[in-house]
Amino acid sequence: MILLVYLTVGAFAGLAAGLFGVGGGLVIVPALVVCFGLLSVAPEVSMQLAVGTSLATIVVTSISSVRAHHKLGNVDWLCWRSLAPGIAIGVVFGVATAATLSGAALKLAFGVFSLIIAAYMGLGAVPAASRQLPEALGLAAVGGGVGYVSALFGIGGGALTVPYLTWCNVRMQAAVATSAACGLPIALVGSASNMVAGFGHQDLPAYSFGYVYLPAFIGIVLLSAPFAKLGAILAQRLSARRLKQCFALFLLFVGGQFIWGAL
Numbered sequence: 001m002i003l004l005v006y007l008t009v010g011a012f013a014g015l016a017a018g019l020f021g022v023g024g025g026l027v028i029v030p031a032l033v034v035c036f037g038l039l040s041v042a043p044e045v046s047m048q049l050a051v052g053t054s055l056a057t058i059v060v061t062s063i064s065s066v067r068a069h070h071k072l073g074n075v076d077w078l079c080w081r082s083l084a085p086g087i088a089i090g091v092v093f094g095v096a097t098a099a100t101l102s103g104a105a106l107k108l109a110f111g112v113f114s115l116i117i118a119a120y121m122g123l124g125a126v127p128a129a130s131r132q133l134p135e136a137l138g139l140a141a142v143g144g145g146v147g148y149v150s151a152l153f154g155i156g157g158g159a160l161t162v163p164y165l166t167w168c169n170v171r172m173q174a175a176v177a178t179s180a181a182c183g184l185p186i187a188l189v190g191s192a193s194n195m196v197a198g199f200g201h202q203d204l205p206a207y208s209f210g211y212v213y214l215p216a217f218i219g220i221v222l223l224s225a226p227f228a229k230l231g232a233i234l235a236q237r238l239s240a241r242r243l244k245q246c247f248a249l250f251l252l253f254v255g256g257q258f259i260w261g262a263l
Contacts, residue, residue, distance in 0.1 A: 005035055006219025010057070013220060014227030017061070019234055019243055024061065024224055025155035026117065028054040029110065030254045032216055042203035045211070047106040048098055049204065052194030052211030053220075054154035058187035060221040061228065062156060065180045074177035076170065079133060083182055086140035087157075088189045090147025095193035098152050099211075104262045110153050111258030114251045117159050122248030129169040146182065151190045156183035 009031040013024030032050035041049065069075050098106055133139065142164060150157040158179045165175035191212055198210030207214045 002035075002039070003215060003219050006216045007223050009035070009216070010220035010223035011227045013057075014061070014224035014229075015231040015234075016247065017224070017228045017231060019231040019238075019247075024228075025054045025058060025150075025153065026114065026159070026251065026254075028057060028220060029154045030114075030258070032213075033107075033258075035216070036213075039205065041205055043103045045103065045198070045201060045203045047103045047110070048194070048198065048211045049208065049213050051098055051106070051152070051154035052095075052191065052198065053213045053216050055151065055187050055190035055194060056212045056217050057220045057224060058156045058183055059191055061224050062180065062183040062187050064225055066184055069177035069180050072173075072177070074173045075181050076174050076178045077181075079139065079165075079170070079178055080181050082136040082139035083143035083146070083161075083178075084185050086143025086145075087147035087150075087182060087185050090144035090149075091151040091186055091189040092193055093144075094148040094151025095190060095197050097148075099197040106152075107258045108262035111255040111262060113149075113153055114255030114258065118248040118251035118255060120159070120163075121244045121251070129166060131168055133165075133168045133170065143182070147186055147189075150186045151193070154190075156180075157186050158183065 009028060012031070013027040016027045017024045029047075029050045032053060033046055036046040036049060037043075066075070101109070134142070146157045146160045146164075149155075149160060156179075158176075161179035161182050162172075162175050165178060166172060170178070195210035195212055198204060198208070198212075201210075204211075205213065
């Protein structure tokens with residue numbers, strides 16, 4: 001039954017990624033927190049376990065996504081090479097921060113972040129393309145911020161990277177593709193760091209590798225990729241604006257619940 005629950009989480013996460021153009025982490029993390037509550041996982045580690053497991057699943061989905069974008073020639077690898085070192089450093093610090101926070105504090109932070117993304121998506125706020133990409137050092141600094149926030153909340157970073165790149169006059173297709181490529185170092189460094197950060201923690205359930213819970217990881221990755229393709233197909237037939245508003249409402253609910261539960 002528990003495996004069926006994780007398969008369902010993977011299906012919904014993949015569907016959301018395909019439909020709304022955002023990483024499944026914004027669905028996976030709150031869904032896993034609920035699942036871990038039902039399994040009586042210690043609240044002191046449930047949020048960190050959800051974030052670490054989410055990042056581990058993004059490794060699998062990111063690889064297939066990057067391959068598809070690369071074949072289309074849309075990934076700006078020069079930009080990626082400047083962003084990646086900062087991303088890796090930011091991820092390590094993000095995981096370290098999450099490991100030191102209490103479960104309630106991390107839930108509160110995730111709730112506030114969800115509300116911010118909900119406002120961005122619901123209002124359709126798109127930054128005007130008003131500047132050019134900075135030099136390598138500037139991009140590394142931006143990557144550090146993206147990596148830090150992504151690791152803290154268990155997301156692939158697309159909600160941050162795509163708006164920034166479009167603001168810097170990068171065409172949308174290249175922004176999305178490059179953001180997908182940035183999700184790979186976020187997920188790889190993030191999942192490895194979470195395994196180290198949670199190693200030997202006494203409150204973790206069986207089959208946990210640090211802050212990565214293997215049964216949830218397997219269940220989610222089995223269905224997330226095929227349902228992401230289904231979501232992308234459905235997105236072509238539905239109103240993009242209406243879809244974003246619906247997902248914004250979902251994030252408002254999630255954010256409100258996390259904030260209420262943390263206070």
